[in-house]
Amino acid sequence: MHIIANIISPNFDERPEGCKPQFVILHYTEMLFDDAMDRLCDQNAKVSAHYLIKKTGEIYNLVPDQYRAWHAGKSYWKGLEKLNDHSIGIEMDNMGDEPFVKEQMDSCIALCHFLMKKHDISRENVIGHSDIAPDRKIDPGVFFDWQLLDRNGIGIPCKHHSKNHSKHHISHMNMSAKQRYLQDMGYKIEVTNANDAQTQYVMRAFESHFR
Secondary structure, three states: EEOOOOOOOOOOOEEEOOOOOEEEEEEEOOOEEEHHHHOOOOOOOOOOOOOOOOOOOEEEEEOOEEEEEEOOOOEEEEEEEEEHEEEEEEEEEEOOOOOOOOHHHHHHHHHHHHHHHOOOHHHHHOOOOOOOHHOOOOOOOOOOHHHHHHHOOOOOHHHHHOOOOOOOHHHOHHHHHHHHHHHHOOOOOOOOOOOOOOHHHHHHHHHHHHO
């Protein structure tokens, strides 16, 4: 795996004291590669990610791992807020309405393995932007192949949540049980026993991830 590190974004700062990478957050750019690179390196844009993976498989390290990149925004997972403090962000060169190509997915898998080993990040802590901000974000989207990552030991094991593997799948639960199930997974959701807006957003994220 070759990482290109000669382009550095100015958009980063120190992690708060005691914070270290515990999560890898996956995104898509929703713009052409050159536009995404320009935006992630534009000081006025105030956004960044640690890594950007081009469709052809090249990996660009834009922010050193030890610093906080600005990719997650308002976010929550497993009781933690402000996931920028605790994560490494990977942007995938993709418009959001297209499949991710093999070369890019191979690089994503290699990079995730590298980061998991380097920072002692568990496989379950590789998640999507939509998981941590379901009311705001839908990336990496329905075209991202979480099952491929699962087969390579990355991400929350799909078999535990797949409709094809369990008669106790979430679709068979009543509303309050469904909300508790999602809450236990890590999503920010209150148990209201109603199919309210928060539940619809979280279910959209869940189904995108474990469809």
